[in-house]
Structures are given as structure tokens and as C-alpha cells.
Amino acid sequence: MKFAWIDLRTVPAEQREAVVDAAVHARVDGIVDGDIDTLATLPVTVKRILAGAEPPAEGAPDGLIVLREVAGAGGLDRLRTRHQACEPDVAGLVDVVDDPTLTLACETAVALPYTVVQFKDPTKIPLEIVIAAADRSPGQLVCRADDLEEAKVIVDVLEKGSEGVLLAPRDANDVFRLVELLREGTPNLELTTLTVESIEHLGLGDRVCIDTCTHFEKDEGMLIGSYAHGFVLCVSETHPLPYMPTRPFRVNAGALHSYVFGQDNRTNYLSELKAGSAVLAVGADGRTRRIVVGRIKLESRPLLGIRAVSPEGVEVNLIVQDDWHVRVLGPGAAVLNVTELKRGDLVLGHVATDKRHVGWPVGEFCVEK
Template sequence: MTRAVWVKADDAVGDWDARRARITSALEAGADWVLVDEADVERVRELGEINVAAFRTDGDVSVIDDAEADETDARPDAVVIGKEGEGDGTVDLPSDYSGSADLSTLRRDGDVEKGAYVRILGKEYESFAEAAAVEADYTVVVGEDWTIIPLENLIARIGEETELVAGVTSAEEARTAFETLELGADAVLLDSDDPDEIRRTVEVRDESERETLDLEWAEVVSVEQVGSADRVCVDTGNLLEHDEGMLIGSMARGLVFVHAETAESPYVASRPFRVNAGAVHAYVRTPDGGTKYLSELQSGDEVQVVDLEGHTREAIVGRVKIEKRPMFRIALETDDGDRIETLLQNAETIKVATGEGRKAVTDLEPGDELKLFYEDTARHFGEAVEESIIEK
């Protein structure tokens, strides 16, 4: 599931300076949406590129029906109703409410995504949110005293009908919202002025989408010099930690953990943005669970970074450096007897994870154990497929 972070920046936040500060923090942190009043849409567009949802109230003059809206960037990506109406309690709902939500404001704008905003002030507002979800692309629910139970109810009842956006005031509340009932909310709407809280909430979003891999050990059966090949260094736009690297291999079913060049050596300074990954034919794992050939990588692509415990994150490729270098062929054997191979440069700066710790490939010997990700499946254009393919 793809998660999203919305940041609330309507007139309840304060004047335009206060709203602009939130919007700028959202842009800098990498949030997905801002929720503003419709009058602010064009000003948000001037600040940067982000999805814009706009509150519309009964008193609003719709800019969507204005022919000039597209030209002035005043058109939001989604319209949200509920403010100053039943959704936020301005218009009372009966305590035994079980009817339908009036979404006529949304229905008249057929080509714009629709959203409903509901403060959960009681059971009747849960029912109202359920009714709104039938029509709304996004259903934003905000609890006054933030509790899990209403969110659990709504996830169970409307989770597949709409994108459920849970109102939160902190990154920790966002984490809980993403984890509730194991499925979690599709998105969170953060109401906070703190730029660090906005950044932490985006980090929680990213963490919730990342997989954790089961890495295992395989025994080195041979290390052989095989001459020169075109070697690829992957230089990322991210700083890598000492226990991080990438999964690289000549065979898609078995990818070897290769450390980033974070360690100092007598010969060269550390390059904590780089993984000296192997020859051009080799695979590297990507954040979507697929693979790419090292030769295909280019600036702007994403690759998967993994640590020794199998925790993953994404990194942006800044540069790919290909040079002819002497290579080792390293052959491994898994516990079930499968043979895995890869080519790595013959250089002491290339390190792999062994049972004895971080070790240069120049020091590898038969009998050492290397950490790898093993997946007994074939690949076709980087995607796992159910077919028989022999790699050797």
C-alpha cells in the first residue's frame, strides 16, 4: 500500500504567513498533499510542486467552473467539503443519524477528485463518514480526542471504498494510524506548525512502505581472478550508513550484500555515497522489489539500500561510473546446495559482509560465509515470474 502525508494549512492555522510556513515545511519535507482553503490554491502553486486539496464551503465561489482557473493555476487537485457544515459540526447532526451525506457540491465537478472532511464528534459522525465515503475519493476523518477505536471502525467499514485520511497531530500518532488493524489508514492529515514534526511524519510514511528482507548466509566455494570487465560504481545522492549497502548479483535469485564505501583505507578516502557494485551485467535490487541491470542505471533512478538486518530504504542515483577494472568471480553455495555467483572488482576497498564481519573481497577465502538475499524465482525484465530459467 502506498501511504501519503497531508498537511493542514487552512485559515484555522492563522494568517497567510503562518499558512505559508506550514506549506513551505511540507514542500521541504516531501509531503504529498496540503489541505488549504480554495482561495489559497494559486498561492500554493507559486511556492512549489505539491498536490493541493482545497476546502469548499457553501459560501465559496467555485473557481473550478471559471474558464480562467487552469490558466491561473487556481484549480486544486481535489475539492474537500465538510468545513462549515455537517462534517465539522457547524451544522448539527441528529444523535441517531443514519442517513446519507449531502455531497451535491462534489457531484457537480465531475473531473476533479472529491473529498469529505468529518470530525468524529460521536457515533453519528462515524455514520456520516461512512455515507460520505460512498461518493468521496478521499474521506478525511479527524478525532477530537485521538483514539484508535473510531479509526478501527472506519478502516473496517470503508477502507476499500475510499482513500481514508486520518487526522493526526504528531508523527507518533501517524505511526499508529498507519499500523491500526495491520492495514492502517491510507494517509494522514497532520495539523502541526513544527517543521521537525512534519519531517518526522514523512519519515514515518516512508518507513511504513519499506520492506524488511530475510538475509541469509551462503558459503564461499571459490574466489577466482577472471580478467577485466566493465565495472559499475553507483554514486547516490544519499549518504549511506556504515552497515548499509546494496544487493548485487550475476543471478537474480541470489543477490550478494556489498557494503557502501563508508570505511577509510590507507589508499583512498571514504565515499559514503558509493557502492562499487560489480560488472555491467549484474542485477541490483530496486525499491519496488524488482531488479535492474547495473548498465541500465542512470541519474535520477532509485535503487534499494539495505542494512545488515534487512531493513531497506531507497536512494537516488546521482551518477553511474563505468570503467574497465580487474575482477574476481565469487562463487557461493546456499544451504540447499544452490550455486550463486557474482563478479566484483579486485580491490581492497570493496567490502562484503561475512560471518566474521566486514571483509575486503581481496581477503575472501573458500569457507567464508557471505550475506545475501536469496529468492528462488526467475526474473523477466526485472519482474519475478513463475517459469523455469537456468542461470549459470
């Protein structure tokens, strides 16, 4: 779980109270300010980070973190000594503008419990380097973002991203949007074992290959189905084939009418996907992750219909290209060629209870067959 630090120092006076209320309500990790009195009023659920001022000799709030700019190696040594002397805790701020300050940021991330970095240039290569350096440290890395769009990029850098994001919000809405962004994730899905009832050669039709911007794992694919209530786990082309190279970014998904199961319990038709669309990679253990479509390939090919049923009697249908190299996953991540499936074989899938309208779940009467 990523965390948010909210910087109050540049928030307009008329917005400060609303921003503080939003930050506390949204359970942000910390609030940064130069006013010790404001920090003292915060609940203990929020870290208080004092910037640009020295804490009082007595009466400082419990758990106060002092944020100080790291001025060269000597400045880092002083902060390290201060940290080793314990209370209050220390956070270092490094403004990365060139290679020496990048090196300083890496050293600070290793030495201190909290390191805040900000970058002069828009490239995220320096952040990648600091993230790699901080990976071996128990400390937490916080990257300053100018806006919510940059915060999203920061979170995704090197898949891992920095642990925290520092943002000076314009208003309370920015606080809630940042927290929601940091909470973005894809929960695991409950997969079920489907029993094949029949396969049928259907003749020519249009099928879709989904080429993504991601390398699939060997037990990953996408959930595809003709009906909104049931899907089969179609495996990626990560596994070797005798007559062609692997395509570890591709899922030969199915006929263009089919649904693909996506984020937030929503489905999309394969026919409406395009470069830049977001889809869901699903593992044989039910884990999921958001991935991006790089290209859709729609071509006419012979089609094969697969009809299967869940243990509860829910019928699932999948129509795919009628070719041996098209595969689905079975229990234990077994890779099964669709043309070799027969009645009684077991495949992995997902059964949903929702009906759909434009991909969204709705509680209405709907029959699919």
C-alpha cells in the same frame, strides 16, 4: 505510517459521493467538510473534521474535530483554551505567509492535538522548521498539498515529513493515489548466510560504481548478483581505506551485467542505471530504504569472480573489481575484503525464488549459470 485527510469543500458536486466512497474504502484517516450532515453519515473509522462552521450544541457526531484558522497569538490562546475544555477536539489551521505566521505555526504545532499548515511560497524550508518544532509535541502535523506531486515532496521533507497530508482531490482516483503514495515504503528483506565456494581472477572487464545521493550507514550496501535468484550484500565505501578517502555515498557494485535488487521485488542491470534512478540500500539486519542514484561510474578494471552457496544449495555468483578495497558484508556486519575471501568464508546475501523478465518476477522456466 503517514495518514491522509481528504478535503471535500472544493470537490465538484458530481464527484462528492464517489470521493467519499473512495475515502472510506481506502481507509483515509479523516474527511474535512463544512457540512455537518455529510460528516454525520461517515463511519466511525474516519475522523470527521468540521471546517468553517460551529458544531451544533447537541447531536454533534462522536469524535468530531473542529478545524479553525489560528488568527494570531490571541486566536491560539482561545483554541488552546477550547482544547483544554475537551469535546469536541480542536485542530488549528495556520496560513504561513511570512516569519510571524511561521512562528505561529510552530507554536500551534506544540499546543494543539492537530495542526494544519499551508504555505504561500513553494519553498519547503518553512515546513522543515515547523516539522522540527512539532517533533517535540504529541500533536500531529498535517500539511496541505495542492496536488499529488506536492504531496510526495511533503512526505519526504527532512526524511520524516509531516504526519499527515491534506488534499482536495479532483476525483476518486486522486484519493486512491494519495493513499498508495503514503503507504510507499520498503519492507525488510530476509538475508541469508552464504558459504564461499571459490574465488577466481577473471581478467579485464567493465565494472560499475553506484554513486548515490545518500550517506550510507556502516552496515549498509546493495544486493548485487550475476543471477536473478541470488545476491551478495556489497558494502558501501563508508569504512576507512589506507590509500584513499572514504566515499560514504558509493557502492563499488560489480560487473556491468550484474543485477541490483530493488524496490517491489524488481531488479535492474547495473548497466541501465543512471542519474535519478531509484535503488535500494540494504542493511546487514535486512532493513531497506529507497535511495537515488547521483552518478554511475563504468570503468575497465580487473575482475574477480566469487561463487557461493546458500544453506539450501542455491548457487550465487558475484563478479566485482579485483581489488583489496572492494568489500562485502559477512554475518554480524563484518567487513570483508573480496581479495582475501577463501573457501568456507561466510558472506551475507539474499536468495529469491523468482525468475526474471526485464527485471520483473515471472513464473517461467529459466536457467542461469
